[in-house]
Amino acid sequence: xxxxxxxxxxxxxxxxxxxxxxxxxxxxxxxxxxxxxxxxxxxxxxxxxxxxxxxxxxxxxxxxxxxxxxxxxxxxxxxxxxxxxxxxxxxxxxxxxxxxxxxxxxxxxxxxxxxxxxxxxxxxxxxxxxxxxxxxxxxxxxxxxxxxxxxxxxxxxxxxxxxxxxxxxxxxxxxxxxxxxxxxxxxxxxxxxxxxxxxxxxxxxxxxxxxxxxxxxxxxxxxxxxxxxxxxxxxxxxxxxxxxxxxxxxxxxxxxxxxxxxxxxxxxxxxxxxxxxxxxxxxxxxxxxxxxxxxxxxxxxxxxxxxxxxxxxxxxxxxxxxxxxxxxxxxxxxxxxxxxxxxxxxxxxxxxxxxxxxxxxxxxxxxxxxxxxxxxxxxxxxxxxxxxxxxxxxxxxxxxxxxxxxxxxxx
Numbered sequence: 001x002x003x004x005x006x007x008x009x010x011x012x013x014x015x016x017x018x019x020x021x022x023x024x025x026x027x028x029x030x031x032x033x034x035x036x037x038x039x040x041x042x043x044x045x046x047x048x049x050x051x052x053x054x055x056x057x058x059x060x061x062x063x064x065x066x067x068x069x070x071x072x073x074x075x076x077x078x079x080x081x082x083x084x085x086x087x088x089x090x091x092x093x094x095x096x097x098x099x100x101x102x103x104x105x106x107x108x109x110x111x112x113x114x115x116x117x118x119x120x121x122x123x124x125x126x127x128x129x130x131x132x133x134x135x136x137x138x139x140x141x142x143x144x145x146x147x148x149x150x151x152x153x154x155x156x157x158x159x160x161x162x163x164x165x166x167x168x169x170x171x172x173x174x175x176x177x178x179x180x181x182x183x184x185x186x187x188x189x190x191x192x193x194x195x196x197x198x199x200x201x202x203x204x205x206x207x208x209x210x211x212x213x214x215x216x217x218x219x220x221x222x223x224x225x226x227x228x229x230x231x232x233x234x235x236x237x238x239x240x241x242x243x244x245x246x247x248x249x250x251x252x253x254x255x256x257x258x259x260x261x262x263x264x265x266x267x268x269x270x271x272x273x274x275x276x277x278x279x280x281x282x283x284x285x286x287x288x289x290x291x292x293x294x295x296x297x298x299x300x301x302x303x304x305x306x307x308x309x310x311x312x313x314x315x316x317x318x319x320x321x322x323x324x325x326x327x328x329x330x331x332x333x334x335x336x337x338x339x340x341x342x343x344x345x346x347x348x349x350x351x352x353x354x355x356x357x358x359x360x361x362x363x364x365x366x367x368x369x370x371x372x373x374x375x376x377x378x379x380x381x382x383x384x385x386x387x388x389x390x391x392x393x394x395x396x397x398x399x400x401x402x403x404x405x406x407x408x409x410x411x
Contacts, residue, residue, distance in 0.1 A: 005029060010039055027214055068092060068099045077106045084385055091392030188223060190397065191390040193362030199223060208366060210359040215352070215366070222369050226399045231375035234407070236316060237261045237341050251337030253330050256321065259342035263375035265353075267310040267344055271319055275303050276330060279323040286311075286319045299324075314346030349374045364390070372404055380404045 005013065005026050013026040030036045068076070068089060075081045076089040093100045188199040190207075197207035197219075205220040222228060238261070257272035271284050281299040286307060288294050294317070295309045311317060318339040322331040333340055345353075353374065356366050364387040371380035384401040391397045 004033070004036060010036060013040065023214065027217075031213075067096065068102075073099065073102050073106065077103050084389055087389045088385065088392065091389065095393060188394075188396070190365060190387070190394060192365045192387065193360065195360075195363075197363075197365055208360060208363060211356060211366065215356060215370070218373075219366060219369055222400070223396055226396050228369065228372045228380075228400055228403045228407075230407070231263070231373055231377075233263050233343050233375040234261070234377075237263075237343060238410075251332075251334045253332045254321075254323065256319075256332065256340050260340055261342070262377065263343045263345055265345050265350070265376065265379075267313065268307050269311075269342070269344075270304055270306040271321070272304040273321050273332070276323040276325060276332075279325045279330075281324045283322045283324075284319060285322070286317055288312075289316045291318070311344050313344055313350065316341060316343045343375070345374060345376070368400065368404070372400075372407070377404055377408045381408065 009022070009026055010030075013023060013030065030040055072081070072085060072089060075085065076093075081089060089099075093103065187201055190197045192207065195207050197205075199205050199220065203220075205216055208216060208219065211219075218229075254276040255274045257274065259269055259271070271286075273282070276282075281301060282297075282303065282305075283299055284295075284297040284305045284307075285293055286295040294311070295307050297305045297307075318341050320331050320333065320340065322329050324330075353367075353370055356363070356370055360366050364383040368380050368383035368387055371377070371383060381401070381404045384397070384404055387397045388401050
């Protein structure tokens, strides 16, 4: 981009609402042009960003408060929650009387001697664990106070020793100018893997400095607005999954499992479907967007098949399964049912994800935001559930998780 961006383009760039290609073009110009860079990083803009961030951290008047779903309450009360769901539920129940009342109400219908799972079920092993931890803490406290150096020695040690934890941390604003912020008050702090991700009063974003600047801007923008970007890929596939997961019939003699209405990361996906009673074999046919057949399986006895041919990155495909029953071929889906469509992730998006994973493989915030934008909603939900588990009292983390779950429900 040789010419200066328009005022509107700069405003949309600063608000991070440009399409990816336009965003990168404007960003390339802004980083090389002092005049445009100054317009995007004025004190007024930073103040406005801070106001946006503060607004995002508060629940809107029409925003529904976060609560455990009915399924999560029942699974918790029954002791059937997996490890992640159990940690999320226990953290949430510490602060939410509404959900705790629901758990207790359900548990009251059961044998009162059995008690509740998790932190509210005082099983013998939990009691023993708590007592053991208490004894260890007491022993360590006694040892610490007895072995603590005299004040003069401690002061001398502190003056001659420097550790990474005690050194000031230089936070880098998204404009790229180093700025010390060790003593700044943060308006947002998230536990993300083994690090803290923070935003201070000046709008400085810190904690994920190894990520490219555009991705840092994207994550900061997500935290400021409390909203995830809707994946354009899902709009191309809209309607396929909700139709195909309905009752059998009307073009669906037997149901398909997936991939349906979603993006896949692999160029050789595995297709799965439900069995048709009495079928002797199945054949899978995969077609491209122009309905040209690109791959066909041999006759199969199983209800899944991993394609042996690599599909094109960024390509949209449809697939059908034909069952043979008593010598008759039965295909699903057929008209008037919708096509079973999916998309292979494009190369650019795949490279961005790989770059982010190499930089921070345990950053649930980074991966959750990028997965959601890429249309990988199952992966995004998994990462954001882990983010909520580590930040049970941070409203913006709960907002992002609810948005991904809403996106999946609309498929």
